[in-house]
Amino acid sequence: MEARQMELRSQIKDIYELTVLYKFAPTDEVRKNVMEKFVVLAKSIIEYHEKVLKENGSNGHYFGDKVTYVDLAVFASNCALKASMKDIMPEALEIFSKENAPEMTKVIKNLKADPKMSAYIATLEN
Numbered sequence: 001m002e003a004r005q006m007e008l009r010s011q012i013k014d015i016y017e018l019t020v021l022y023k024f025a026p027t028d029e030v031r032k033n034v035m036e037k038f039v040v041l042a043k044s045i046i047e048y049h050e051k052v053l054k055e056n057g058s059n060g061h062y063f064g065d066k067v068t069y070v071d072l073a074v075f076a077s078n079c080a081l082k083a084s085m086k087d088i089m090p091e092a093l094e095i096f097s098k099e100n101a102p103e104m105t106k107v108i109k110n111l112k113a114d115p116k117m118s119a120y121i122a123t124l125e126n
């Protein structure tokens with residue numbers, strides 16, 4: 001389980017780094033190449049995360065039936081990515097849509113619905 005958690009965290013870091021590279025790309029050609037890499041990586045990440053979440057019973061949690069670090073990390077990353085993508089790469093928002101990532105969307109909904117998490121979640125969404 002620890003190796004899988006590390007892999008999931010690493011993927012989140014990789015996708016965020018591409019967002020930063022896109023924002024600060026020195027030329028349109030570099031930006032285009034970064035976007036191509038972003039799309040490939042994002043689709044791969046979604047495929048992997050959806051598989052992991054289904055293997056855990058499609059219950060909106062990555063491991064077991066309680067909130068874990070990975071649940072929170074995905075939520076926080078989702079908020080950060082959506083905020084940055086909205087301004088600098090809006091065409092990429094669709095990749096992480098409810099239709100393309102239904103299991104990941106369940107994680108977000110579970111965290112938002114958890115009364116113990118609501119205060120923390122509010123800080124991430126603002």
